[in-house]
Amino acid sequence: MKVCIQYCHGLCNPATTAARIACYVVAEQTLGAKLCDLGCGPALEAGVEEDVEFIRNDPVVAVDCCEKHCAHRLLDLHSARIHAHLRADEILRGHGIDPDALDHFALHIDHPAVLILTEEITAIASEVLGADVPPEEVTAG
Numbered sequence: 001m002k003v004c005i006q007y008c009h010g011l012c013n014p015a016t017t018a019a020r021i022a023c024y025v026v027a028e029q030t031l032g033a034k035l036c037d038l039g040c041g042p043a044l045e046a047g048v049e050e051d052v053e054f055i056r057n058d059p060v061v062a063v064d065c066c067e068k069h070c071a072h073r074l075l076d077l078h079s080a081r082i083h084a085h086l087r088a089d090e091i092l093r094g095h096g097i098d099p100d101a102l103d104h105f106a107l108h109i110d111h112p113a114v115l116i117l118t119e120e121i122t123a124i125a126s127e128v129l130g131a132d133v134p135p136e137e138v139t140a141g
Contacts, residue, residue, distance in 0.1 A: 006039030014102035019088035022117035
């Protein structure tokens with residue numbers, strides 16, 4: 001079993017940029033390809049059967065970045081098995097970071113906002129999988 005992490009695609013929202021980078025780090029470095037895949041928004045929007053079946057058959061973590069909940073709504077359209085729903089902007093605010101003050105062109109895998117989101121997303125995805133990946137072991141480099 002794998003977990004799918006479906007992230008929001010809002011390109012002008014700095015929280016979304018931080019979340020997309022964090023989701024990439026989770027899929028490629030902290031959980032890895034054997035446990036985690038990134039959802040493909042354009043494929044879901046196009047109704048690509050392989051992608052739709054994946055989100056219907058495996059657990060999904062929806063990562064949104066504002067009150068519009070675009071990732072969650074896209075997953076709902078295809079009856080995804082959503083096991084967790086995170087709001088990156090709220091997580092960042094909870095850690096004292098104003099997501100609106102971030103410069104999305106300055107974000108990178110070692111940026112504090114990305115590291116915070118990587119830790120949170122890894123912890124939730126690990127919980128969904130039942131995997132033992134302690135958040136303190138999360139590194140982005």
